[in-house]
Amino acid sequence: MEKSTIKEKENQRITVSILIPLLFVCLLWLTYFVEYASGKDFSILGILPRTISGLPGIVFTPFLHGSFSHLISNSVPLLVLGFGLIYFYRNIAYKIFLLIWVIDGLGVWLLGREAYHIGASGLVYGMTSFLIFSGVLRKNRHLLALAMVIIFVYGSLVWGMFPYIPDVSWEAHLFGFLAGVYFSVHYLLDGPPNDPVPEWMNEDEEEMAENDENNAIDVQQNEEKFSQQKDINVQYTYIPTKTNQ
Numbered sequence: 001m002e003k004s005t006i007k008e009k010e011n012q013r014i015t016v017s018i019l020i021p022l023l024f025v026c027l028l029w030l031t032y033f034v035e036y037a038s039g040k041d042f043s044i045l046g047i048l049p050r051t052i053s054g055l056p057g058i059v060f061t062p063f064l065h066g067s068f069s070h071l072i073s074n075s076v077p078l079l080v081l082g083f084g085l086i087y088f089y090r091n092i093a094y095k096i097f098l099l100i101w102v103i104d105g106l107g108v109w110l111l112g113r114e115a116y117h118i119g120a121s122g123l124v125y126g127m128t129s130f131l132i133f134s135g136v137l138r139k140n141r142h143l144l145a146l147a148m149v150i151i152f153v154y155g156s157l158v159w160g161m162f163p164y165i166p167d168v169s170w171e172a173h174l175f176g177f178l179a180g181v182y183f184s185v186h187y188l189l190d191g192p193p194n195d196p197v198p199e200w201m202n203e204d205e206e207e208m209a210e211n212d213e214n215n216a217i218d219v220q221q222n223e224e225k226f227s228q229q230k231d232i233n234v235q236y237t238y239i240p241t242k243t244n245q
Contacts, residue, residue, distance in 0.1 A: 013087060013090065014087065016086060016090075017082075017083045017086040017087035017090075018083060020082065020086055021078055021079045021081075021082025021083055021086070022079065024078065024082065025075045025078050025079055027063060028062070028063055028065065028071060028074070028075065028078075028120060029071065029075070031063040031064065031065075032065055032068075032071050035064075042060075042064050042118075043064060043066065043116045043118050044116060045057060045060040045061075045064060046060065046061050046064050046116040046117050046118035047061050047105060047108050047109050047112065047116065047117040047118075048114070048115075048116055048117075049108060049109050049110065049111070049112040049113065049114060049115075049117070050109065050110070050114075054109060054116075055109065057105070057109070057116070057117070057118075058101075058102065058105030058106065058109060059105075061105060061108075061117060061118050061119065061120075061122075061172075062101065062119070062120035062122070062123055063120075064118035064119065065118065065119055065120075066118060066119070070119060073121075074119060074120045074121055074124060077124045077127075077128070077154060078120060078123065078124060080153075081124065081127040081128060081131065081150070082097075082127070084127075084131055084146055084150070085097065085127055085130070085131065088131075088142070088143060088146065088191070088192055089134075089191045089192065091190065091191060092187055092190050092191050096127075096130060096183055096187065097123070097127070099179065099183055100122075100123060100126030100127065100130070100176060100179045100180055100183065101122075101123060101126075103126075103175065103179040103182075104122035104123070104125075104126055104172060104175045104176040104179055105122070106175075107171065107174075107175030107178075107179075108122070108169065108171050108172050108175055111171060111175075112169070112171040112172070113171065117169040117171065117172055118169075119169065119172065121160070121169070121172060121173055121176070122169075122172035122173060122175065122176035123176060124154075124157070124176070125157060125160070125161070125172075125173045125174075125176035125177040125180065126176035126177065126179045126180040127180060128150055128154050128157060128177070128180065129176075129177045129178075129179075129180030129181045129184070130180035130181070130183055130184045131143075131146060131147060131150055131180075132147045132150055132151055132184075133147075133180070133181050133184035133185070134147075134184035134187075134188070134191070135147025135148075135150075137184060137185070137188055138188065138191075138192070140192055142192075143192065157173070160173045161173045161174045161177055
């Protein structure tokens, strides 16, 4: 009965980890097709740095994409990284996601170039850096393995944080990446626990504790024996030496 319950919870956990990122990506696709069907340019809803009218773009930017290829390039990593974030960090996943979203948007609004910044790539960079650094910092082999896979698959993303492609919002990439790094440290004590200590280490600790206890008993017994002894009165006799006259 217990095994079936555990299996059901695991299946539910996997389902949620797949479903939530999928629903989010579906919203991106829906927005793109509405824009395409209406013939309007939704990019004006993006972040326009240091303007009041550009502030709402912090909310709308991840849903806006300039082309079909732009949408595809963000959809796949959002599904993969979203699954990893929710599955392994289910207690703090949504908080991390929203914080990266807001911090990335504010960073672009404050320091970005004077242009409309659109796309969900800031979230991709934020989740990537969070999963990598959190996996490295935590003593958990599963998270470390996940971090290594992400580095192998998405390691080339690092070049997107440098301003060598004019039409790419490297600012969004950079601030998303930095936000992920910061929250991986800030929430280091939250989320999945460390791996259990190996049994042989527990045996060594128990043996050391037993030895310490025995040593403490020996010291206590010696102190009791010493306290039971009678005081010894020692008198020193001074004998002057003879001197030549």
